[in-house]
Amino acid sequence: IEEIFDFGSSIILLLRVKMIITRDEVLGDLGSVCIFYTTFALLLAAVEPSWSIIDRVYFISATISTVGFGDVTTGSANGRLLTVCMIGIGLLLVWRLVDKYGAYFHQIYLIKLPESNASTDFERLIFALCPIIIVAFIAWLAVFIHMQLDFIDALYFVCVTMTTIGYGDHSPKSNHGRIALAFFLPFLL
Secondary structure, three states: OHHHHHHHHHHHHHHHOOOOOOHHHHHHHHHHHHHHHHHHHHHHHHHOOOOOHHHHHHHHHHHHOOOOOOOOOOOOHHHHHHHHHHHHHHHHHHHHHHHHHHHHHHHHHHHHOOOOOOOOHHHHHHHHHHHHHHHHHHHHHHHHHHOOOOHHHHHHHHHHHHOOOOOOOOOOOOHHHHHHHHHHHHHHO
């Protein structure tokens, strides 16, 4: 019971940790992502006019997450040139965000938690993995519902996608599946 109480106290401490990332920074980062998606969705509309907005957003997410399922690809030289530009700019954006928010979780894991009751490596590991596990569970649920995969295939799909392996044996066929995946892909990294 004492260990459960210490673990609960550690969760409360995690919620009280002072953010080293300000609200304005988060809003600025969200703005950068929105500008990136909007710009490339509009440019893709010019070079791939048959694609829906869902196809364009899904393609952008699959590309910058480096998964690339292969079910939506550009066919023209202009589309491929645009994709090369999108990869360069998109990876820089993703790497910057991963570095920034990774540093935040690094501070929680290595600096704030050792100062607290969460002094065991196991407790610090749990706190470090909590955001990943929560996002993975929500993504699994979305995949399970929208792609209509069974439990194991949905788990397999989320794990293969999170690790950016992307075998291509499963990809969303419906618009709901593509919307869900386009939203979750940036968070799964």
